[in-house]
Amino acid sequence: MQLSARPCAVAVAKSGRRMLVVRAQSLDTGASVGAKVERWLKTPFDVLAFGPRAGAGALLSVPERLQTLQQDVEKAIELLQDPRPLEEKQAVVLKEVEETLVSFLEKGATVESDVLANVKTLLPPEAATLINDLIPEPPNKQPDVVPVEPVDVQPVQPPVTYYQADVLSNQVASEMTEIKKAVSGLKAALDAVRANTDVANTNILRLNLREARDQLARRLAEISPSTESDPSISAATREARILLEEVDSSFFA
Structure with a gap:
Protein backbone atom coordinates (compact mmCIF):
# COMPACT_ATOMS: atom_id res chain seq x y z
CA MET A 1 0.00 0.00 0.00
CA ILE A 135 -18.31 33.21 19.35
CA PRO A 136 -20.08 30.33 17.62
CA GLU A 137 -21.18 27.22 19.44
CA PRO A 138 -18.46 24.55 19.55
CA PRO A 139 -18.97 21.58 17.21
CA ASN A 140 -20.03 19.28 20.05
CA LYS A 141 -22.86 21.68 20.98
CA GLN A 142 -24.21 22.29 17.48
CA PRO A 143 -27.44 20.33 16.90
CA ASP A 144 -27.40 17.72 14.19
CA VAL A 145 -29.86 18.20 11.39
CA VAL A 146 -32.55 15.55 11.73
CA PRO A 147 -34.42 14.75 8.53
CA VAL A 148 -38.10 15.43 8.81
CA GLU A 149 -40.12 12.36 8.08
CA PRO A 150 -43.36 12.86 6.19
CA VAL A 151 -46.41 12.64 8.37
CA ASP A 152 -49.03 10.20 7.26
CA VAL A 153 -52.16 12.33 7.42
CA GLN A 154 -55.27 10.26 7.80
CA PRO A 155 -58.30 11.53 5.90
CA VAL A 156 -60.85 13.17 8.13
CA GLN A 157 -63.92 11.02 8.46
CA PRO A 158 -67.11 13.00 7.83
CA PRO A 159 -69.42 13.22 10.82
CA VAL A 160 -72.23 10.71 10.94
CA THR A 161 -75.47 12.29 9.78
CA TYR A 162 -78.72 10.82 10.94
CA TYR A 163 -81.50 11.42 8.44
CA GLN A 164 -85.23 11.41 9.21
CA ALA A 165 -85.63 7.93 7.72
CA ASP A 166 -83.00 6.57 10.09
CA VAL A 167 -84.69 8.13 13.11
CA LEU A 168 -88.08 6.77 12.05
CA SER A 169 -86.66 3.28 11.50
CA ASN A 170 -85.10 3.24 14.97
CA GLN A 171 -88.34 4.42 16.54
CA VAL A 172 -90.36 1.71 14.76
CA ALA A 173 -87.96 -0.97 15.94
CA SER A 174 -88.12 0.29 19.53
CA GLU A 175 -91.93 0.39 19.58
CA MET A 176 -92.18 -3.06 18.01
CA THR A 177 -89.96 -4.47 20.75
CA GLU A 178 -92.11 -2.93 23.51
CA ILE A 179 -95.40 -4.15 21.96
CA LYS A 180 -94.13 -7.70 21.48
CA LYS A 181 -92.85 -7.79 25.06
CA ALA A 182 -96.24 -6.63 26.43
CA VAL A 183 -98.16 -9.09 24.22
CA SER A 184 -95.94 -11.94 25.38
CA GLY A 185 -96.49 -10.97 29.03
CA LEU A 186 -100.27 -10.85 28.63
CA LYS A 187 -100.38 -14.21 26.88
CA ALA A 188 -98.30 -15.79 29.66
CA ALA A 189 -100.62 -14.34 32.34
CA LEU A 190 -103.71 -15.51 30.40
CA ASP A 191 -102.36 -19.04 30.03
CA ALA A 192 -101.58 -19.14 33.76
CA VAL A 193 -105.17 -18.19 34.65
CA ARG A 194 -106.65 -20.71 32.30
CA ALA A 195 -104.40 -23.52 33.48
CA ASN A 196 -104.94 -22.81 37.19
CA THR A 197 -106.70 -25.53 39.20
CA ASP A 198 -105.96 -24.17 42.66
CA VAL A 199 -108.65 -21.84 44.01
CA ALA A 200 -106.14 -20.25 46.39
CA ASN A 201 -104.13 -18.91 43.42
CA THR A 202 -107.08 -17.50 41.50
CA ASN A 203 -106.99 -13.96 42.89
CA ILE A 204 -103.25 -13.46 42.48
CA LEU A 205 -103.31 -14.85 38.95
CA ARG A 206 -106.20 -12.58 37.97
CA LEU A 207 -104.29 -9.63 39.47
CA ASN A 208 -101.28 -10.54 37.34
CA LEU A 209 -103.54 -10.77 34.30
CA ARG A 210 -104.97 -7.32 34.94
CA GLU A 211 -101.51 -5.79 35.30
CA ALA A 212 -100.34 -7.43 32.06
CA ARG A 213 -103.51 -6.27 30.32
CA ASP A 214 -102.96 -2.65 31.49
CA GLN A 215 -99.31 -2.82 30.46
CA LEU A 216 -100.23 -3.76 26.88
CA ALA A 217 -102.91 -1.08 26.75
CA ARG A 218 -100.37 1.57 27.78
CA ARG A 219 -97.92 0.40 25.13
CA LEU A 220 -100.58 0.77 22.44
CA ALA A 221 -101.48 4.25 23.71
CA GLU A 222 -97.82 5.32 23.54
CA ILE A 223 -97.46 4.57 19.83
CA SER A 224 -96.26 7.70 18.00
CA PRO A 225 -98.48 9.13 15.26
CA SER A 226 -95.43 9.12 12.96
CA THR A 227 -95.05 5.33 13.27
CA GLU A 228 -98.62 4.05 13.56
CA SER A 229 -98.95 3.92 9.76
CA ASP A 230 -95.91 1.64 9.45
CA PRO A 231 -97.01 -1.83 8.20
CA SER A 232 -95.20 -3.71 10.97
CA ILE A 233 -96.61 -1.43 13.68
CA SER A 234 -100.10 -1.74 12.21
CA ALA A 235 -99.94 -5.54 12.19
CA ALA A 236 -98.59 -5.71 15.75
CA THR A 237 -101.23 -3.26 16.96
CA ARG A 238 -104.06 -5.29 15.33
CA GLU A 239 -102.86 -8.48 17.00
CA ALA A 240 -102.54 -6.74 20.38
CA ARG A 241 -106.06 -5.26 20.25
CA ILE A 242 -107.56 -8.66 19.41
CA LEU A 243 -105.82 -10.11 22.47
CA LEU A 244 -107.05 -7.26 24.69
CA GLU A 245 -110.65 -7.75 23.54
CA GLU A 246 -110.40 -11.45 24.31
CA VAL A 247 -109.10 -10.83 27.82
CA ASP A 248 -111.66 -8.10 28.56
CA SER A 249 -114.62 -10.14 27.34
CA SER A 250 -113.55 -13.24 29.24
CA PHE A 251 -112.44 -11.76 32.58
CA PHE A 252 -113.19 -8.04 32.87
CA ALA A 253 -116.53 -7.53 31.13
Whole structure:
Protein backbone atom coordinates (compact mmCIF):
# COMPACT_ATOMS: atom_id res chain seq x y z
CA MET A 1 0.00 0.00 0.00
CA GLN A 2 1.49 3.37 -1.00
CA LEU A 3 1.54 6.12 1.58
CA SER A 4 0.24 9.54 0.70
CA ALA A 5 1.42 11.84 3.43
CA ARG A 6 -0.50 14.98 4.32
CA PRO A 7 -0.93 16.79 7.62
CA CYS A 8 -4.33 15.97 9.07
CA ALA A 9 -4.29 16.73 12.79
CA VAL A 10 -2.36 18.60 15.39
CA ALA A 11 -2.47 17.28 18.92
CA VAL A 12 -1.55 19.80 21.56
CA ALA A 13 -0.72 18.81 25.12
CA LYS A 14 0.36 21.65 27.35
CA SER A 15 1.94 21.32 30.76
CA GLY A 16 3.45 24.45 32.32
CA ARG A 17 5.61 26.12 29.66
CA ARG A 18 6.19 23.01 27.61
CA MET A 19 3.98 22.19 24.63
CA LEU A 20 4.12 18.97 22.68
CA VAL A 21 2.98 19.15 19.07
CA VAL A 22 2.36 15.90 17.25
CA ARG A 23 1.68 16.04 13.53
CA ALA A 24 -0.16 13.05 12.20
CA GLN A 25 -0.28 11.82 8.64
CA SER A 26 -3.24 10.00 7.08
CA LEU A 27 -3.35 7.16 4.60
CA ASP A 28 -5.39 7.00 1.41
CA THR A 29 -7.73 4.38 2.84
CA GLY A 30 -11.52 4.09 2.59
CA ALA A 31 -12.16 6.48 5.51
CA SER A 32 -9.74 9.40 5.87
CA VAL A 33 -8.21 9.95 9.26
CA GLY A 34 -8.69 13.52 10.42
CA ALA A 35 -12.35 14.04 9.54
CA LYS A 36 -13.29 14.31 13.23
CA VAL A 37 -10.68 17.01 13.82
CA GLU A 38 -11.76 18.99 10.76
CA ARG A 39 -15.10 19.67 12.48
CA TRP A 40 -13.15 21.75 15.00
CA LEU A 41 -11.55 23.96 12.32
CA LYS A 42 -14.61 25.26 10.51
CA THR A 43 -14.50 28.93 11.59
CA PRO A 44 -11.68 31.41 12.32
CA PHE A 45 -12.63 31.32 16.00
CA ASP A 46 -12.31 27.51 15.99
CA VAL A 47 -8.76 27.86 14.62
CA LEU A 48 -7.82 30.40 17.31
CA ALA A 49 -9.42 28.35 20.08
CA PHE A 50 -8.00 25.03 18.89
CA GLY A 51 -4.88 25.14 21.09
CA PRO A 52 -6.51 26.44 24.29
CA ARG A 53 -9.38 23.96 23.98
CA ALA A 54 -7.05 21.01 23.46
CA GLY A 55 -4.73 22.16 26.26
CA ALA A 56 -7.57 22.60 28.75
CA GLY A 57 -8.98 19.21 27.80
CA ALA A 58 -5.57 17.57 28.20
CA LEU A 59 -5.13 19.00 31.69
CA LEU A 60 -8.61 17.78 32.69
CA SER A 61 -7.80 14.33 31.31
CA VAL A 62 -4.57 13.85 33.26
CA PRO A 63 -6.16 11.84 36.12
CA GLU A 64 -8.02 9.64 33.67
CA ARG A 65 -4.98 9.11 31.45
CA LEU A 66 -2.90 8.14 34.48
CA GLN A 67 -5.40 5.44 35.37
CA THR A 68 -5.26 3.97 31.87
CA LEU A 69 -1.50 4.44 31.42
CA GLN A 70 -0.69 0.76 31.91
CA GLN A 71 -3.34 -0.29 29.41
CA ASP A 72 -2.04 2.23 26.89
CA VAL A 73 1.50 0.87 27.25
CA GLU A 74 0.32 -2.70 26.78
CA LYS A 75 -1.67 -1.67 23.71
CA ALA A 76 1.41 0.03 22.24
CA ILE A 77 3.54 -3.09 22.82
CA GLU A 78 0.92 -5.29 21.17
CA LEU A 79 0.80 -2.93 18.21
CA LEU A 80 4.61 -3.10 17.79
CA GLN A 81 4.47 -6.89 17.82
CA ASP A 82 1.52 -6.98 15.41
CA PRO A 83 2.52 -8.73 12.15
CA ARG A 84 0.42 -6.39 10.01
CA PRO A 85 2.17 -4.07 7.52
CA LEU A 86 3.60 -0.82 8.79
CA GLU A 87 1.03 1.21 6.86
CA GLU A 88 -1.89 -0.43 8.67
CA LYS A 89 -0.29 -0.03 12.08
CA GLN A 90 0.39 3.63 11.29
CA ALA A 91 -3.28 4.11 10.44
CA VAL A 92 -4.25 2.60 13.82
CA VAL A 93 -1.92 4.97 15.64
CA LEU A 94 -3.26 7.98 13.75
CA LYS A 95 -6.82 6.99 14.60
CA GLU A 96 -5.96 6.68 18.28
CA VAL A 97 -4.26 10.10 18.21
CA GLU A 98 -7.25 11.66 16.52
CA GLU A 99 -9.77 10.22 18.98
CA THR A 100 -7.67 11.34 21.94
CA LEU A 101 -7.31 14.84 20.50
CA VAL A 102 -11.06 15.12 19.86
CA SER A 103 -11.78 14.07 23.44
CA PHE A 104 -9.44 16.84 24.64
CA LEU A 105 -11.20 19.36 22.42
CA GLU A 106 -14.64 18.34 23.68
CA LYS A 107 -13.65 18.67 27.33
CA GLY A 108 -11.95 22.00 26.69
CA ALA A 109 -14.99 23.31 24.81
CA THR A 110 -17.23 22.30 27.72
CA VAL A 111 -15.13 24.35 30.12
CA GLU A 112 -15.15 27.23 27.65
CA SER A 113 -18.96 27.14 27.39
CA ASP A 114 -19.36 27.13 31.18
CA VAL A 115 -17.04 30.12 31.57
CA LEU A 116 -18.80 32.08 28.83
CA ALA A 117 -22.20 31.30 30.37
CA ASN A 118 -21.06 32.68 33.72
CA VAL A 119 -19.60 35.78 32.07
CA LYS A 120 -22.82 36.45 30.14
CA THR A 121 -24.81 36.53 33.37
CA LEU A 122 -22.69 39.49 34.51
CA LEU A 123 -23.01 41.45 31.26
CA PRO A 124 -25.85 43.57 29.89
CA PRO A 125 -28.13 41.76 27.43
CA GLU A 126 -26.64 43.69 24.49
CA ALA A 127 -23.10 42.59 25.35
CA ALA A 128 -24.20 38.99 25.86
CA THR A 129 -25.87 39.03 22.44
CA LEU A 130 -22.68 40.44 20.89
CA ILE A 131 -20.66 37.57 22.41
CA ASN A 132 -23.12 35.07 20.97
CA ASP A 133 -22.64 36.62 17.53
CA LEU A 134 -18.84 36.63 17.75
CA ILE A 135 -18.31 33.21 19.35
CA PRO A 136 -20.08 30.33 17.62
CA GLU A 137 -21.18 27.22 19.44
CA PRO A 138 -18.46 24.55 19.55
CA PRO A 139 -18.97 21.58 17.21
CA ASN A 140 -20.03 19.28 20.05
CA LYS A 141 -22.86 21.68 20.98
CA GLN A 142 -24.21 22.29 17.48
CA PRO A 143 -27.44 20.33 16.90
CA ASP A 144 -27.40 17.72 14.19
CA VAL A 145 -29.86 18.20 11.39
CA VAL A 146 -32.55 15.55 11.73
CA PRO A 147 -34.42 14.75 8.53
CA VAL A 148 -38.10 15.43 8.81
CA GLU A 149 -40.12 12.36 8.08
CA PRO A 150 -43.36 12.86 6.19
CA VAL A 151 -46.41 12.64 8.37
CA ASP A 152 -49.03 10.20 7.26
CA VAL A 153 -52.16 12.33 7.42
CA GLN A 154 -55.27 10.26 7.80
CA PRO A 155 -58.30 11.53 5.90
CA VAL A 156 -60.85 13.17 8.13
CA GLN A 157 -63.92 11.02 8.46
CA PRO A 158 -67.11 13.00 7.83
CA PRO A 159 -69.42 13.22 10.82
CA VAL A 160 -72.23 10.71 10.94
CA THR A 161 -75.47 12.29 9.78
CA TYR A 162 -78.72 10.82 10.94
CA TYR A 163 -81.50 11.42 8.44
CA GLN A 164 -85.23 11.41 9.21
CA ALA A 165 -85.63 7.93 7.72
CA ASP A 166 -83.00 6.57 10.09
CA VAL A 167 -84.69 8.13 13.11
CA LEU A 168 -88.08 6.77 12.05
CA SER A 169 -86.66 3.28 11.50
CA ASN A 170 -85.10 3.24 14.97
CA GLN A 171 -88.34 4.42 16.54
CA VAL A 172 -90.36 1.71 14.76
CA ALA A 173 -87.96 -0.97 15.94
CA SER A 174 -88.12 0.29 19.53
CA GLU A 175 -91.93 0.39 19.58
CA MET A 176 -92.18 -3.06 18.01
CA THR A 177 -89.96 -4.47 20.75
CA GLU A 178 -92.11 -2.93 23.51
CA ILE A 179 -95.40 -4.15 21.96
CA LYS A 180 -94.13 -7.70 21.48
CA LYS A 181 -92.85 -7.79 25.06
CA ALA A 182 -96.24 -6.63 26.43
CA VAL A 183 -98.16 -9.09 24.22
CA SER A 184 -95.94 -11.94 25.38
CA GLY A 185 -96.49 -10.97 29.03
CA LEU A 186 -100.27 -10.85 28.63
CA LYS A 187 -100.38 -14.21 26.88
CA ALA A 188 -98.30 -15.79 29.66
CA ALA A 189 -100.62 -14.34 32.34
CA LEU A 190 -103.71 -15.51 30.40
CA ASP A 191 -102.36 -19.04 30.03
CA ALA A 192 -101.58 -19.14 33.76
CA VAL A 193 -105.17 -18.19 34.65
CA ARG A 194 -106.65 -20.71 32.30
CA ALA A 195 -104.40 -23.52 33.48
CA ASN A 196 -104.94 -22.81 37.19
CA THR A 197 -106.70 -25.53 39.20
CA ASP A 198 -105.96 -24.17 42.66
CA VAL A 199 -108.65 -21.84 44.01
CA ALA A 200 -106.14 -20.25 46.39
CA ASN A 201 -104.13 -18.91 43.42
CA THR A 202 -107.08 -17.50 41.50
CA ASN A 203 -106.99 -13.96 42.89
CA ILE A 204 -103.25 -13.46 42.48
CA LEU A 205 -103.31 -14.85 38.95
CA ARG A 206 -106.20 -12.58 37.97
CA LEU A 207 -104.29 -9.63 39.47
CA ASN A 208 -101.28 -10.54 37.34
CA LEU A 209 -103.54 -10.77 34.30
CA ARG A 210 -104.97 -7.32 34.94
CA GLU A 211 -101.51 -5.79 35.30
CA ALA A 212 -100.34 -7.43 32.06
CA ARG A 213 -103.51 -6.27 30.32
CA ASP A 214 -102.96 -2.65 31.49
CA GLN A 215 -99.31 -2.82 30.46
CA LEU A 216 -100.23 -3.76 26.88
CA ALA A 217 -102.91 -1.08 26.75
CA ARG A 218 -100.37 1.57 27.78
CA ARG A 219 -97.92 0.40 25.13
CA LEU A 220 -100.58 0.77 22.44
CA ALA A 221 -101.48 4.25 23.71
CA GLU A 222 -97.82 5.32 23.54
CA ILE A 223 -97.46 4.57 19.83
CA SER A 224 -96.26 7.70 18.00
CA PRO A 225 -98.48 9.13 15.26
CA SER A 226 -95.43 9.12 12.96
CA THR A 227 -95.05 5.33 13.27
CA GLU A 228 -98.62 4.05 13.56
CA SER A 229 -98.95 3.92 9.76
CA ASP A 230 -95.91 1.64 9.45
CA PRO A 231 -97.01 -1.83 8.20
CA SER A 232 -95.20 -3.71 10.97
CA ILE A 233 -96.61 -1.43 13.68
CA SER A 234 -100.10 -1.74 12.21
CA ALA A 235 -99.94 -5.54 12.19
CA ALA A 236 -98.59 -5.71 15.75
CA THR A 237 -101.23 -3.26 16.96
CA ARG A 238 -104.06 -5.29 15.33
CA GLU A 239 -102.86 -8.48 17.00
CA ALA A 240 -102.54 -6.74 20.38
CA ARG A 241 -106.06 -5.26 20.25
CA ILE A 242 -107.56 -8.66 19.41
CA LEU A 243 -105.82 -10.11 22.47
CA LEU A 244 -107.05 -7.26 24.69
CA GLU A 245 -110.65 -7.75 23.54
CA GLU A 246 -110.40 -11.45 24.31
CA VAL A 247 -109.10 -10.83 27.82
CA ASP A 248 -111.66 -8.10 28.56
CA SER A 249 -114.62 -10.14 27.34
CA SER A 250 -113.55 -13.24 29.24
CA PHE A 251 -112.44 -11.76 32.58
CA PHE A 252 -113.19 -8.04 32.87
CA ALA A 253 -116.53 -7.53 31.13
